[in-house]
Structure formats: structure tokens, C-alpha cells
Amino acid sequence: MADITEDMVRSALGSVRTPEGVALAVSPALSGIVVTSGKVYLSVTVDAAQARAWESVRAEAEDAVRTIPGVASALVALTAERKAGARPAAPPPPAVGGHGHSHGPAKGGAIEVPGVASIIAVASGKGGVGKSTVSINLALALRDLGLKVGLLDADIYGPSVPRLAGVHGKPEVEDGRMMLPMDNFGLQLMSIGFMVEEDTPMIWRGPMVMSAISQMLREVKWGPLDVLVVDMPPGTGDAQLTMAQQVGLAGAVIVSTPQDLALIDARRGIAMFKRVNVPILGIVENMATFICPHCGGRSDIFGHGGARAEAEKLGVPFLGEIPLHMRIREMSDAGVPILVSDPDSPQAEGYRAIAQQVRSAISRSGASARPAPRIVIE
Numbered sequence: 001m002a003d004i005t006e007d008m009v010r011s012a013l014g015s016v017r018t019p020e021g022v023a024l025a026v027s028p029a030l031s032g033i034v035v036t037s038g039k040v041y042l043s044v045t046v047d048a049a050q051a052r053a054w055e056s057v058r059a060e061a062e063d064a065v066r067t068i069p070g071v072a073s074a075l076v077a078l079t080a081e082r083k084a085g086a087r088p089a090a091p092p093p094p095a096v097g098g099h100g101h102s103h104g105p106a107k108g109g110a111i112e113v114p115g116v117a118s119i120i121a122v123a124s125g126k127g128g129v130g131k132s133t134v135s136i137n138l139a140l141a142l143r144d145l146g147l148k149v150g151l152l153d154a155d156i157y158g159p160s161v162p163r164l165a166g167v168h169g170k171p172e173v174e175d176g177r178m179m180l181p182m183d184n185f186g187l188q189l190m191s192i193g194f195m196v197e198e199d200t201p202m203i204w205r206g207p208m209v210m211s212a213i214s215q216m217l218r219e220v221k222w223g224p225l226d227v228l229v230v231d232m233p234p235g236t237g238d239a240q241l242t243m244a245q246q247v248g249l250a251g252a253v254i255v256s257t258p259q260d261l262a263l264i265d266a267r268r269g270i271a272m273f274k275r276v277n278v279p280i281l282g283i284v285e286n287m288a289t290f291i292c293p294h295c296g297g298r299s300d301i302f303g304h305g306g307a308r309a310e311a312e313k314l315g316v317p318f319l320g321e322i323p324l325h326m327r328i329r330e331m332s333d334a335g336v337p338i339l340v341s342d343p344d345s346p347q348a349e350g351y352r353a354i355a356q357q358v359r360s361a362i363s364r365s366g367a368s369a370r371p372a373p374r375i376v377i378e
Contacts, residue, residue: 004070006033009040012064019053024061029054034204036196037170038072040065043208046078054078072173073219077211111214111246115223116150118250118362119230120281121243123273125265127234130286131255132160133332134322134351135231136187138253140339141348141355143186147226150181150188152216154243155233156209159193166335170194171220178221185340188225190216209239217247227362235265244276250362251281253319258285258306266307270314280316281361283307284354288321317361320354323347 010033013025024030024044032043042061046054058078065074113119122135132155139151153161162168165187171179171194181188192212204212222228230247233239244252252273256266270280285307290299311318322328331341339348 004035004038004040004068006035008068009033009035009042009065012068013061016057016060016064018057019050024057032204032208034208038070039195040068040071040074041204041208041212042074042076044076044078051078072170073177073179073215075211075215077207111217111248113217113222113228113247115221116225116228118226119228119247120358120362121230121232121249121252121273121278122255123232123240123252123269124234124255125267125269127158129234129255129257130322131234132164132231133328133337134253134255134284134286135229136161136164136332136337137339137348137351138355138358139187139227139229140185140337141351142227142229142359144339144343144352145355145359147359148224149186150190150222150225150228152228152230153189153191153193154213154216154230154239156192156204156212156239157233159191161189161191161231162193163335164332164337165189167194174221178219179216180221185337188222190220192216209233210242213239213243214246227359240269241272241276244273244278249278251279251358253281253358254283254316255286256283256307256310257287263306263310266310267314270316279361281358282317282319282354283311284319285321287324290324291326293326317357319357320350322350322354 010025013030014023016024018024018027018029029044029046030042031045032041034041042065044054044058044061055078058076061076062074065071065076122131122138124131132153136151139149143149151161151165153159165182165184167182167184167189169182171182171190173179179190181190182194183189230243230249232243252269254266254269254273256263266283270283273280288307291297292299307321308318325347327342327345328338328347331338334341338345339351342348
């Protein structure tokens with residue numbers, strides 16, 4: 001079957017009309033088309049005041065693109081941008097007898113994930129601190145505690161789960177829409193990395209990234225799961241904030257190295273989650289100390305104890321520390337995480353001790369997200 005081209009997508013969009021009666025294919029609102037391995041992603045940018053009128057156009061565009069032979073799925077991101085100088089609409093007044101704050105995203109904005117009891121985010125203020133390695137090992141450690149666990153790789157620009165889990169191939173699609181998660185080591189897995197080649201750059205705008213994450217939450221047949229671990233993108237940008245506001249998170253685990261520079265960014269991540277009322281389950285100090293594979297000696301390459309001190313300073317739990325160990329790195333690169341390759345090692349026990357605290361923290365928080373106030377980024 002011939003490759004799907006942008007021209008084929010535009011041809012299919014010729015039958016979709018904008019609210020002004022113009023074919024979407026030639027409308028200036030169509031601001032981006034990405035075709036990757038049978039997956040088609042579109043970005044449609046409109047004025048915020050017109051977003052409601054364009055919702056039906058978005059749905060029709062998805063249906064039209066799905067009719068193209070060879071298209072496995074289509075996702076249209078409707079991006080509402082405020083005109084320069086325009087002021088945001090005033091928030092609605094609180095209901096009589098209410099508490100004066102918003103109870104989650106606006107109607108239609110919340111992302112429901114059927115089949116999942118609790119969702120926890122594993123986040124970091126910056127990249128390079130080993131967040132993805134902690135994510136998969138935490139998921140495996142929770143599995144070892146008897147829970148049914150899934151792992152969602154929400155890092156669209158740098159998906160790591162396919163390599164870490166040793167899983168390749170593309171998810172199957174059920175009933176033409178719902179993707180079936182991949183499976184390995186007793187975990188349900190989903191990542192954009194399963195849908196694109198490893199060396200394919202993801203040159204996407206922020207709204208397309210959030211739409212892809214939304215699709216991997218809404219349109220994957222998760223469950224039944226006790227916990228879905230979400231490997232978050234690094235940083236505290238729009239994608240992270242939207243995820244924190246629109247997904248019912250039971251809490252967040254913050255990963256940092258002991259280094260001062262990493263702790264500064266971890267502090268920002270903690271502040272963001274607190275701002276939207278997501279419980280901080282605790283901080284993990286990763287790469288806490290280097291263990292020499294030859295002599296067993298310890299070297300504090302990035303310092304030591306910084307995350308513990310930061311947790312005490314901020315009044316959040318300290319979950320534990322994981323060393324910078326050759327075995328963890330080697331097995332991660334090989335796609336056989338340390339909890340699978342060497343489950344009785346001290347490193348594996350360290351992850352299980354962290355998982356035990358995370359499970360207890362989820363139980364204390366009630367396994368559900370607290371109301372998230374709306375934050376408008378100008």
C-alpha cells in the first residue's frame with residue numbers, strides 16, 4: 001500500500017467545511033499536518049472566541065481522514081488562541097454555598113480514563129535525572145506489591161519506554177478506534193514510541209503534544225488497573241500544567257539528583273503540582289551516589305543528600321535514594337530493568353521500598369485527585 005502523503009490528507013479534508021463555508025484543506029486555520037506510520041495528526045488554530053463553533057469541524061476532519069486507505073488513526077488538535085490585546089473571559093462565579101474555587105477542568109476538558117483506579121505522575125523539573133528509569137522500575141515495584149499496573153510514556157519528544165521495556169512493534173486497534181496497550185513484565189504499556197521509528201523527530205507544537213497524550217489516555221483500552229504510572233515530560237511547561245489540571249492525578253512523585261541545579265528545577269515542579277492541588281507523594285533522590293563495580297567504593301559525583309534536605313525544607317515526604325549503579329544503566333539499555341534482571345539486588349529492594357511508600361501515600365490521599373484550580377497562562 002502506498003505511503004500516506006500530505007496531499008492525500010488535504011484531499012480528504014476538501015469535503016470538510018469551516019463555519020465560514022470554506023474547505024478546511026485551504027483554510028488558513030489548518031496550521032499543521034504530520035503523518036507518521038499510518039497515524040495522522042492535524043493542528044487547527046482558531047480564535048478562542050470561535051472554538052465552540054469549530055468543535056464539529058474538528059470531529060468531521062478526524063472522520064474524513066480516517067477514510068483514507070492505510071490510516072490507522074487520526075487526531076485533530078483544535079488550538080484556541082486569544083487575539084493580541086484580548087482579555088480572558090471572567091471566570092464564572094462560585095455556586096451558592098460553594099467554596100469559591102473551581103472543581104476541576106471546564107466541562108468537556110477533563111480526561112476520563114476508564115478502567116484505572118489511580119493515576120500517579122512521575123515528574124522532574126528538568127531532563128537528564130533518570131526519571132524514565134525510575135518510572136519503569138517504580139511500576140515494576142508496585143507490580144511486585146501485588147498491584148495491577150500500567151505505564152504511560154507521556155514524554156512525546158523523547159519517549160524512552162520502548163527501549164526500557166524491550167518492546168517494539170505497533171499497538172493493535174480494536175473496533176477501529178481503541179488501541180490495545182502493549183504488554184511486558186506484567187505491565188500494560190503505551191508510548192508514542194510504539195507508533196514512530198526511534199530516530200523520527202517529533203516536531204510538534206504544544207497543542208498537538210497534549211492531544212497525543214490525551215489520545216493515549218482516552219483511546220487506549222487500559223485496565224483493569226490499580227495504578228497507572230505516567231512518565232511525564234521534563235519541565236513545567238504547558239503540557240505538564242494541562243496534564244496536571246485535566247487528568248485526575250492521585251499524586252506526583254518528583255525525581256531529582258542531589259545536585260543543586262537539579263534541585264532548583266525540582267522545586268519548580270513541586271510548586272506547579274501544589275498550585276493545582278495535586279498531592280506530592282514524595283521526592284526520590286536518583287543517582288544519589290556512585291557505586292564502583294570493581295571495588296564497591298562510593299563516590300558522590302552529584303553530591304549526596306540534597307533531595308532529602310529539600311524534602312525536609314519543603315515539608316514533603318522523602319521516598320528514598322537510588323544509586324548511580326552500572327547494573328541499573330546496563331539493564332535499562334538492554335530493555336530488562338533491574339527489577340526483572342536482578343530482582344534480589346539491593347537496587348531492586350530500593351525501588352520496592354519507594355513503591356511501598358507510594359502505595360501508602362495513595363491510600364492516604366484517597367486514590368483520587370483533589371479539585372484543581374484553573375490557571376490561565378497569558
